[in-house]
Amino acid sequence: MAQTAVRRQLLQMRRVQSDEARGQPHDENHERFVHLRQCREIGLALQGLPWHELGMLLDCLYLGAFRVTQAADLLRNLVLAQAGDEADWIRQSLANIALATQERDLYIFMGLAPRHLGKADLAPSAKDLAAADAACPGWSPEGWSIDGAARILALLAAPRNRAFAERFKDLRRTADVAELIALYRGLPLYPEPDSLHFEVGEGLRSNIKAVFESIAHRNPFPRDHFDDHRWNHMILKALFVESRLTPILGLEARANPELARILVDYAEERIAAGRPVxxxxxxPLKPFRDDRAVAAILPREEAVQ
Known part of the structure; x- marks a missing residue:
């Protein structure tokens, strides 16, 4: 309970460092007041924690929030660099979204982004990709469309006058397929990730393969935030919709005994039906190669490696 409260407060405290990049104005006196109030709330939330645990927790949360801010800044720079004459439109639109008291500007931007920017893929350099992975391990903007990336920037620019998960839910409900893919690809960059589990579940249940893969493929969010039950469900659905497992980050690291049992049953059914596995x-079966059931179905060349 305390850790959740602390994470929420520290993520809010990072807002000061990211506001300038998002076009949101500052009020120095107000920021000092908010900072002091948040420090008090953090202190209350942490009462009773040992000092060594407190230090480790604060270091982890501070670094995590800072890395997410770095990732968002990198994405913004990639979009602006590729936007050409539309770069000023992006800057002005993001500033308007940040200042808006209602969400009309956000929805208008979501709809207009493809018209202004087109749908070409971003073209990050090797240096950009390395910086992306350093900022958010496993995250890569490679293969993202410029309009989709701009939509994520718009969502990140929106003022924090309501819960992020509520805003995300409203956007998801009205989104077309391209917008859904963009929204879910942005999961590693969003604040309050633990509040998004219901919305992520909706995406995993989608009948649209591309939407499912926007969560499952090349996205560190499942690796970092799913419990074993949801992780196993995602792997099994990937098999049923004939989606490749290799692009799933953490595929071997998140292997677990229950998943191994499920996969053995799945493989046995395929083998019995004369279908390829x-x-x-x-x-994800390799860590359990010594298990009798797993060893019985592993290809011989896999079992001896």
């Missing part, structure tokens, strides 16, 4: 299914 996807080769990447063996990746």
């Amino acid at each position: 996807p080769q990447d299914l063996w990746i």
